[in-house]
Amino acid sequence: MNWESVAFDWNQARAFLATVDEGSLSAAARALGLTQPTLGRQVAALEEALDTVLFERVGRSLVLTQSGSELVEHVRTMCEAANRITLTASGQSQTIKGLVRITASDVMSAYILPPVVSTIHQLAPLIEIDIVAANDIRNLQLREADIAVRHVRPEQPELVARLVSESTGSLYASKSYLDQHGRPVTLDEASRHNFIGLGDNDRFMEIINPLGFSLNHGNFRVGSQSGVVAWELARSGHGLIVMSDVVAANAADMERVLPGMQPIMFPIWLTAHRELHTSRRIRLVFDLLADYLAEKMG
Numbered sequence: 001m002n003w004e005s006v007a008f009d010w011n012q013a014r015a016f017l018a019t020v021d022e023g024s025l026s027a028a029a030r031a032l033g034l035t036q037p038t039l040g041r042q043v044a045a046l047e048e049a050l051d052t053v054l055f056e057r058v059g060r061s062l063v064l065t066q067s068g069s070e071l072v073e074h075v076r077t078m079c080e081a082a083n084r085i086t087l088t089a090s091g092q093s094q095t096i097k098g099l100v101r102i103t104a105s106d107v108m109s110a111y112i113l114p115p116v117v118s119t120i121h122q123l124a125p126l127i128e129i130d131i132v133a134a135n136d137i138r139n140l141q142l143r144e145a146d147i148a149v150r151h152v153r154p155e156q157p158e159l160v161a162r163l164v165s166e167s168t169g170s171l172y173a174s175k176s177y178l179d180q181h182g183r184p185v186t187l188d189e190a191s192r193h194n195f196i197g198l199g200d201n202d203r204f205m206e207i208i209n210p211l212g213f214s215l216n217h218g219n220f221r222v223g224s225q226s227g228v229v230a231w232e233l234a235r236s237g238h239g240l241i242v243m244s245d246v247v248a249a250n251a252a253d254m255e256r257v258l259p260g261m262q263p264i265m266f267p268i269w270l271t272a273h274r275e276l277h278t279s280r281r282i283r284l285v286f287d288l289l290a291d292y293l294a295e296k297m298g
Helices: 010-020 025-032 034-051 066-091 106-113 116-122 175-181 199-210 225-236 280-297
Strands: 053-059 061-064 096-104 127-133 147-150 159-174 195-196 220-223 242-246 255-256 264-273
Touching: 010 025, 010 034, 010 066, 025 034, 061 066, 096 106, 096 280, 106 116, 106 127, 106 225, 106 242, 106 280, 116 127, 116 280, 127 280, 147 280, 159 175, 159 280, 175 199, 175 255, 195 199, 195 225, 220 225, 225 242, 264 280
Parallel strands: 096 127, 096 147, 195 220
Antiparallel strands: 053 061, 147 264, 159 242, 159 255, 159 264
16 A cells, blocks of 8 residues: 555544535534634645645535545545444443433334344444334433434534434335225325324324325324334225335335325434433444444435
8 A cells, every 4th residue: 555645634534524514614613522723724734635625615605626526425435434443443342331222213113223233232242222112202311312313403402413314205005905995196096095194194284285185184094103003004904104115115015105206305313412422332322323324214
């Protein structure tokens, strides 16, 4: 390897990537626990080391140059490799032990999270994992959980949040239901079918009707506040349901309805208390979850 060709250090590359992901120098500095001038100097040092301009100022915003855009994925690969090194080294330490509570929706808890628990235990066998399946937003500040998987970004400034994925959901029904009631080909036809309620039907209609549906309370003849129960009701042939495409991909008895319709996008935020910066076990689980969800749900 030509060691002399590596003209910058990791902190400079990390500062650059954080600025790209967070959208501004101030937000990147907060994310890395640095002052804005320090982070700005690191980005400037990377530009000097590479002899290229990475950002341009447009008004009060930073915009990537063409050179910066071409560099992003290479630096992201470096970051992922650095994370793997840190996780492996940390996880192999027998001093990392104790309980970590993860709260997520019951659908996420039942169908998405179980495989990552095995990965966590391979790296840190002394960590205990408690998955709190709850569709309400658990309060991290009151220590009801250490890490939360949410679809909304928390507003509390003392919480650390990372957008790990933009996932998709679509409309599904069991093949037996569609064989009996017909396969709708238009939004109007779909609006005449039974839908599985997910607790707050009014809120669901506020979200889905602007997409072209015309649902009313008569469409909801059965439902449950539990997403897992609602999904099983749909699999049993009781009607249509909106479900994560990742979850539905593992159900051979389910069929996507209106396959030409654009999927519904929903963000996945990983959130923790600021103790994340000082607790090795929470940091380990948080980073493993972030990598897993980005790959699984992306």
